Amino acid sequence: MSGSNVVRRAAVPLLLSLPLLAMAQDLRVGLAAEPSSLDPHYHNLSPNNMTSRHVYDTLVSQDAKQTLGPGLAESWKAVDPTTWEFKLRRNVKFFDGSPFTVDDVLATVKRLPNVPRSPSSFAPFVAGMTFEKVDSHTLRVKTAAPAPLVPTNLSTFGIVSKACAEGVSTEDFNALKCQGGTGPFKFTEYKPGDRIGLARNDAYWGNKPAWATVSFRFLTAAPTRVAALLAGDVDVIEGVPPTDIPRLKADANIDIAETLSNRVIYFHMDQFRENSPFITAKDGSPIKNPLLDRRVRQALSMAINRPAIVERLMDGAAVPAEQVLAKSFFGTSPKLQPTAFDLAGAKKLLAEAGFPNGFKMKMHGPAGRYTNDTKIIEAVAQMFTRLGIDTEIETIPPANFFSRASTGAGGLPEFSFILVGWGASTGETSGSLKSLMGTFDKAKGSGAANRGRYSNPALDAKLQEALATVDDAQRAALLAEASEIAFNDVGIIPSHYQTNVWASRKGFKVQARSDEYTLATGISR
Structure with a gap:
């Protein structure tokens, strides 16, 4: 290409x-929204990635609809089912005048999994890949199994010079000490x-x-x-x-520009601790984490009135969500539908799970990161209270929130129930499913943003199968099945997809x- x-x-x-x-x-x-850092590899977060694109080019580019095109790699091809070859542009220079070569790509991908204190790593995008230098401007990427999304994954992060990748810290990037961009x-x-x-x-x-x-x-x-x-x-x-x-x-x-977003607003839940830090009985005494029970998660989803959120809080500039991406995107399931608001049914499920009188919970979220995020948190807290769950809320400045939600005390997610958003940087479902609900495994690059530590072996296996399937139609069908596994099990609770709107003079x-x-x-x- x-x-x-x-x-x-x-x-x-x-x-x-x-x-x-x-x-x-x-x-x-x-x-x-403000980026949490100028380090292009510190935090896989939309404000960071958007800022990075101005200064650090990607190997493969994405247009406004996330269609792939040439970037620092002017072409690529599959040499065999497990090998991709990328031809890099010549005569590209970094800001300090040094030439761009394969060595810079190798240093960049080596850095991705090793950025200290990263709240959401780019490691999943290079997991399972071996990068080899053929010559100064030819790169080969090898995988153990067929990996059709290699070019897509290499469109998600910026390339920095070898000097920056090996010698510049996140703090140095923030201090503008890296001259290793080509953007x-x-x-x-x-x-x-x-x-x-x-x-x-x-x-x-x-x-x-x-x-x-x-x-x-x-x-x-x-x-x-x-x-x-x-x-x-x-x-x-x-x-x-x-x-x-x-x-x-x-x-x-004033002129207006708008389009449907690849971002889903959703709720992550603590699904790995027997005693969740912000959940108790109504009298404040400890209880076993109710979020471990699928019936409780389903009840919470049924208690959310998505049409009301879209109409009253988003003034129609959103669409109720049922999975990680709207159905117009690749790999989504046509079978999934937004969970219908059913308070009576939700109360019945809660009682079946052993919580007829509910429990007490504190919900956390970022203040000002997403459109009307605080209002949404307040509204959902009221919906949960009507279900019988006494719900308090706390909103936190985004940089502090994401750090605590990802690697709080002891390196584990700190909160019990959070509102978050996720933009699909790959433009298809596999990256979102793997990052948000893949079993957390830093070495394998799975679950990098899985702040609830949800784990489902059936989902992991289906994702692995999909990511090794070259045929687009077959891979789309497998990803649709993976989506059904994840959302029928209520791995996360989706609320709505945003509409992206800009205004200009x-x-x-x-x-x-x-x-x-x-x-x-x-x-x-």
Whole structure:
């Protein structure tokens, strides 16, 4: 597979003054969520990955619909059922002027599983692969069994120079000490809680960005983002609040771009501890973790009124969810349907599981990471209380929340029941199923984001079979079966799929992406 994107730009009128030209090359974007780090391998999280794409190219690229295309690898092919060969671009240089070669790829993939304190590792994307250097610009990837998703997996993480991969820590990345990117932009500033600055890489190997500078401002409060756009303080905002969409669509000075997201909002549950830290009897005394019982998990799912969440909290800018991705994506099950709201049925299941009077539970979630996340947590807590489960809530700043939810005290997930979101970086179901519900095994790269430590040997086996199946139709069918195993067992509780919505000042055009990324390279005038 090979190819390239060609962009034709109209000549700039000579009458355009230099000050106006300079203004036209500066882009200001209001972001809904802040990355937890500038280290491209520290945390497999959408804000981190989106930021990384500007500076660190991937071997294989993804377009707005997550279709694969050339990146730092200009072509690839399957040499035999267990070997892929990638031809890397020549004449690509890192910011420090050093040439890009296979050695940089080898150093990058070696780093992925070994980033200290990573809340969600990229290790699953290279698990089971052996990387070999054929020559300076030819890479071979070998697997024990046929692995049709190797190119897809290599589209999920950025490549850094060997010098950065071996000698730069996460803290150093945050301090802008790595000059080992090949991307269209370079970092110029990073002020946590405030902004990220980018400058165009004029030596970029691909199409040069239209913007000389980009300022990403962290405007995590939705009203603040909208106010900044209307005041002209930013040119583009992401994560438009659902309540503001009709008003902004009616504004002649504002343009809207939208598409269905690859992100599911869902609930992870503690399924590995006999005594869960935030669950007790109603009188506060210890009880055996009720979430270990499938009937309790099913009751909780039945107590959630998904249509009400979509209509009242998301103002229609969402779709009720039944699995990790909407049915338009590869490998989903047409048989699965969103769990119907049935409070009476949920109470019956809870009683059958031995909890006729319910129990007490605290639910945790990130404050301001996802659209209306706090409101959703509050609403679901009320729904659970009606079920008979006395539910408290605690929301936490995202960076702290994800760290504690993944590797809290003793290196284990800290919470009992959490709201989270997951964007499918591969654009199909296998990566999500393996990361979220595959049995946790750091060595095998399974369950990297399995914060409930759900484990089901039948799911693991079906995933393994699917990931070794080359035929697309057969693999899709196997992934659909895996989805049915996972969700009929209530491995996680899905709530809804978000709709990605951007708003921009008139004249700024935003390419809406299913992966939720706001890319400066996808914004034009």
